[in-house]
Amino acid sequence: MTFNKKILFTALILIIGMTLVANEAIAQDQPEEVTLSGQVIDVTTQQPLEGVQVMLDGEDMDTTTDTDGNFSFEGLSAGTYTVMAQTDGYQAWESSVMVSEDGETITIEMEPSEYYEE
Secondary structure, three states: OHHHHHHHHHHHHHHHHHHHHHHHHHHHHOOOOEEEEEEEEEOOOOOEOOOOEEEEOOOOEEEEOOOOOEEEEEEEOOEEEEEEEEOOOEOOEEEEEEEEOOEEEEEEEEOEOOOOOO
16 A cells, blocks of 8 residues: 555655646746836927727727826737727827837827817
8 A cells, every 4th residue: 555655645646746837838838918008298399198998909908098198009919010099189199119128118299280279
Protein backbone atom coordinates (compact mmCIF):
# COMPACT_ATOMS: atom_id res chain seq x y z
CA MET A 1 0.00 0.00 0.00
CA THR A 2 2.82 2.42 0.74
CA PHE A 3 4.23 2.01 -2.75
CA ASN A 4 0.87 2.98 -4.34
CA LYS A 5 0.60 6.05 -2.12
CA LYS A 6 4.08 7.18 -3.23
CA ILE A 7 3.16 6.75 -6.91
CA LEU A 8 -0.13 8.60 -6.41
CA PHE A 9 1.61 11.43 -4.53
CA THR A 10 4.32 11.70 -7.22
CA ALA A 11 1.71 11.75 -10.00
CA LEU A 12 -0.26 14.43 -8.18
CA ILE A 13 2.84 16.62 -7.76
CA LEU A 14 3.69 16.20 -11.47
CA ILE A 15 0.17 17.18 -12.53
CA ILE A 16 0.20 20.28 -10.31
CA GLY A 17 3.63 21.28 -11.60
CA MET A 18 2.62 20.83 -15.24
CA THR A 19 -0.53 22.89 -14.65
CA LEU A 20 1.48 25.75 -13.15
CA VAL A 21 3.95 25.72 -16.06
CA ALA A 22 1.12 25.63 -18.62
CA ASN A 23 -0.68 28.55 -16.94
CA GLU A 24 2.53 30.61 -16.98
CA ALA A 25 3.05 29.89 -20.69
CA ILE A 26 -0.54 30.90 -21.49
CA ALA A 27 -0.18 34.12 -19.49
CA GLN A 28 2.97 35.04 -21.42
CA ASP A 29 1.21 34.54 -24.78
CA GLN A 30 -1.58 36.96 -23.96
CA PRO A 31 -0.92 40.55 -25.07
CA GLU A 32 -0.60 43.14 -22.34
CA GLU A 33 -3.49 45.52 -21.94
CA VAL A 34 -2.60 49.16 -22.52
CA THR A 35 -4.38 52.50 -22.16
CA LEU A 36 -5.00 55.23 -24.72
CA SER A 37 -5.86 58.46 -22.96
CA GLY A 38 -5.83 62.15 -23.65
CA GLN A 39 -7.45 65.53 -23.53
CA VAL A 40 -9.70 67.36 -26.00
CA ILE A 41 -9.18 71.12 -26.26
CA ASP A 42 -10.40 74.05 -28.36
CA VAL A 43 -7.61 74.81 -30.86
CA THR A 44 -8.21 78.57 -30.56
CA THR A 45 -8.66 79.07 -26.81
CA GLN A 46 -6.67 76.00 -25.64
CA GLN A 47 -9.49 75.38 -23.14
CA PRO A 48 -10.65 71.81 -22.40
CA LEU A 49 -13.88 70.66 -24.02
CA GLU A 50 -16.41 68.74 -21.91
CA GLY A 51 -18.90 66.29 -23.41
CA VAL A 52 -16.98 65.45 -26.59
CA GLN A 53 -17.69 61.97 -27.95
CA VAL A 54 -14.38 60.16 -28.59
CA MET A 55 -14.49 56.87 -30.50
CA LEU A 56 -12.15 54.14 -31.71
CA ASP A 57 -13.15 53.27 -35.27
CA GLY A 58 -13.68 49.56 -35.79
CA GLU A 59 -13.40 48.76 -32.07
CA ASP A 60 -16.98 49.52 -31.00
CA MET A 61 -15.60 51.65 -28.18
CA ASP A 62 -16.55 55.20 -27.30
CA THR A 63 -16.44 57.55 -24.34
CA THR A 64 -17.27 61.14 -23.45
CA THR A 65 -14.80 63.69 -22.13
CA ASP A 66 -15.11 64.84 -18.52
CA THR A 67 -15.20 68.43 -17.27
CA ASP A 68 -11.44 68.76 -17.87
CA GLY A 69 -11.69 67.39 -21.42
CA ASN A 70 -10.06 64.09 -20.43
CA PHE A 71 -10.88 60.66 -21.84
CA SER A 72 -9.46 57.15 -21.55
CA PHE A 73 -9.72 53.77 -23.29
CA GLU A 74 -8.41 50.89 -21.17
CA GLY A 75 -7.85 47.23 -21.97
CA LEU A 76 -6.44 47.79 -25.47
CA SER A 77 -3.67 45.86 -27.17
CA ALA A 78 -0.67 47.75 -28.53
CA GLY A 79 -1.28 48.73 -32.15
CA THR A 80 -2.64 51.43 -34.43
CA TYR A 81 -6.11 52.86 -33.87
CA THR A 82 -8.21 55.41 -35.72
CA VAL A 83 -9.42 57.90 -33.11
CA MET A 84 -12.42 60.10 -33.91
CA ALA A 85 -13.94 62.96 -31.93
CA GLN A 86 -17.12 64.95 -32.47
CA THR A 87 -19.30 67.46 -30.69
CA ASP A 88 -21.72 70.24 -31.61
CA GLY A 89 -20.06 73.47 -32.70
CA TYR A 90 -16.79 71.85 -33.80
CA GLN A 91 -15.45 70.16 -36.90
CA ALA A 92 -15.16 66.40 -36.58
CA TRP A 93 -11.62 65.21 -35.83
CA GLU A 94 -9.96 61.96 -36.93
CA SER A 95 -6.40 60.65 -36.74
CA SER A 96 -4.45 57.41 -36.74
CA VAL A 97 -2.69 56.84 -33.40
CA MET A 98 0.04 54.28 -32.67
CA VAL A 99 -0.33 52.87 -29.15
CA SER A 100 2.84 51.28 -27.77
CA GLU A 101 3.13 48.66 -25.04
CA ASP A 102 3.57 51.58 -22.62
CA GLY A 103 0.23 53.10 -23.66
CA GLU A 104 -0.28 56.48 -25.30
CA THR A 105 -1.47 59.95 -24.29
CA ILE A 106 -2.68 62.36 -26.98
CA THR A 107 -4.11 65.85 -27.26
CA ILE A 108 -7.03 66.41 -29.64
CA GLU A 109 -7.30 70.01 -30.82
CA MET A 110 -10.76 70.67 -32.24
CA GLU A 111 -11.58 73.59 -34.53
CA PRO A 112 -14.82 75.51 -34.09
CA SER A 113 -17.23 74.97 -36.98
CA GLU A 114 -17.80 78.08 -39.11
CA TYR A 115 -21.36 77.02 -39.81
CA TYR A 116 -22.50 76.26 -36.28
CA GLU A 117 -25.25 78.41 -34.84
CA GLU A 118 -26.28 78.16 -31.19
